[in-house]
Amino acid sequence: MSSSNLWLLWSNNAGVSTGIWFIIIVTLMYFGRTPAHEILRGLARLLRNGFRYTSRSINSLSKRLQQRNKEVILTAGKESTERLIEREFHRVNAVVERDLSSYPALHRQISDSINRIEEDYRGSTETPPSPPAWLDAVETIAKIPRTGDPTIGRILDDIHDTIERAHKDTLKEYRKSSLGRHDLLKKMLPAWRRLSQDLNDVKSTIEGIQERSKIIDHQMETYEEIRQGNDRAARMLTSSSLTQFFISGLVLFIAIMGGIINFQLIALPMSEMVGGTAQLGPLSTADVAALVIIMVEVAMGLFLMESLRITRLFPIIGTMEDQMRRRMILITFTILAILASVEASLAYMRDLLAADREALTQSLAGMEIVQAQFRWIPSIGQMVMGFILPFALAFVAIPLESFIHSSRTVLGLTGIAVLRLLSFLARLCGHIAFQGGNLLVNFYDLVIFLPLKIEHHLHQRQQLNLIKAEKPDMKKLATDKKKTESVKSSDGVHTL
Amino acid sequence: MKKLILLFILITIFGLSACTETAPKTRAVYMLLDTSGTYTEELKKAQTIINYLLGNLANGDSLAVARIDSGSFSEKDILHKVTFDSRPSRANEQKRAFKRKVDEFVASVKSASHTDISGGLLQATEFLNETGASEKFVLIFSDMEEDLKKGHVRDFSIPLVGIKVVALNVTKLRMDIVDPREYLNRLDMWEKKVLDGGGKWTVLNDLERLENLLKV
Known part of the structure; x- marks a missing residue:
């Protein structure tokens, strides 16, 4: 039986059938009022308690995260200050060695x-x-x-x-x-x-x-x-960490822009070396090769900075023997120089290919091929850029280290903020659920307001009848009382 | 820690699977040039289109130009065909050579007595399917008036699945001016033939809008 057939069960007239259904529903709702109210209120309480429990759990998690974040910040700050003190001692030592020795x-x-x-x-x-x-x-x-x-x-x-x-x-x-x-x-x-x-x-x-x-x-x-573990120290370190995060982020953004320019310089000539049609996933092999070269340059830069003990991303490099470190400096610098030379030559090849492409376009358009004057200036410019950019990218290690260290704090702070928001939302949902339950109870009563009104009216009449029935008894009681009092007073007189 | 290692391994596997060498998205274009009657006078416009194609096709793409004559279902009618090299410098050389060939053909073209468009179309499908390109186009530079030699059978469906057929510069004939329904019926007939073969059909008469030519 479809829903429309069920709806028109009582009459073919939709209005009449709807009316009958309404009466049935209202009657059923009226008789089931008390348990329905209890169910609605119980459900609302259940939801509120559930949300409150969730909110409390999230709050506790947020506090734990906050504590953990504070520990991380303080540890990072401690390490940083130790480094600063160590550096100052090194300077004092240098002064003492240089002057006082x-x-x-x-x-x-x-x-x-x-x-x-x-x-x-x-x-x-x-x-x-x-x-x-x-x-x-x-x-x-x-x-x-x-x-x-x-x-x-x-x-x-x-x-x-x-x-x-x-x-x-x-x-x-x-x-x-x-x-x-x-x-x-x-x-x-x-x-x-x-x-x-x-x-x-x-x-x-x-x-x-x-x-x-x-x-x-x-x-x-x-x-x-x-x-x-003072709060003041933690606040100070957090603020410093946020500043570091934004500054290093900005420098990294600039470095990424430099990387993109570098990529543009070598991607086209790379297709001359590895072919321009083969693809690795969504990228062409030439693009991947160009990206690999840039990534290798960045990696070499990282190792160079680590070997020079400017950054401390890889403790194993920092703790190496001085001789081994010096070898590593030499090797990474040599690889960087070779890659820079490769890039310079690729940049030159790119210029040649661009010129060839331009000549072809002119020829296809039926134009006379014109050799541009002073073409050597952009050629040299591109070569110099191709040589310098790898070395510039090598310095990415410094902001990268700051970014990684400060991002731990920033992520922690973001996590705390998200958890607090979730806790607030859970509380809000609990409140809404509870008030929603009350609202549903009221709405329930609104639907059955007619039988309720009738019940109320009947109840009032019943009470009035009761009062009326009780009134003659009251009068009788009053007369009996008066009689008793008069008897009592006459007894008193007799006594006197 | 174990979970982290597992996550790292999964990411590596997915990363490597995404990095496996895949077939490049290449295009293959087969252009048919009508050489019948007075239509040869229009071939200068065809040169512009070929130059546009040479300028826009990339490394690994294929291009072939063939003439439509009395019996076009033949390799002999292919003027020049090429798959551009993966190295840009070599591809540029190939494009220059292609242009020279087309220029020579246009300069020395002779009118054909009949117009076998269906034969040319069939030859084009063969070439395009052999290239294995992901996007295939047949460009028909013609008035689309087929005039078969006696005895040639072309009233069958041509398999054109995955091929976009573009009718270029479909000029109006003298009879079309008298009765435009002739022109419309002719285009409808070709559209039906292409769609029946499983291909896509487009007409491009405004040669200023060539940027839409190689859109699937």
């Missing part, structure tokens, strides 16, 4: 300078001038009167002259020695300057070390905060 020599140099200055100082000590007795003798002889014997006068004059001469000689000698002392003092000047320069050098070295030690102190404070 020569400190004994410097000390000896300064000591020598000081000794030399001291010797010169001693040498330049002023000798006492001629004794004053000389002056007295000269003066006394000069004052002796020249009376009497001219011989005695002459002798005295001679003595006076001799003493004067000796005095002059002494003065001359004194001046000479003063000049020598001045010379010694003049010689001291470069030694002083040297000493001053040496001391300045020591000062700047010590200041540099002091600055480094301040940086190390700051890093150590950060490290301590991270080690303690």
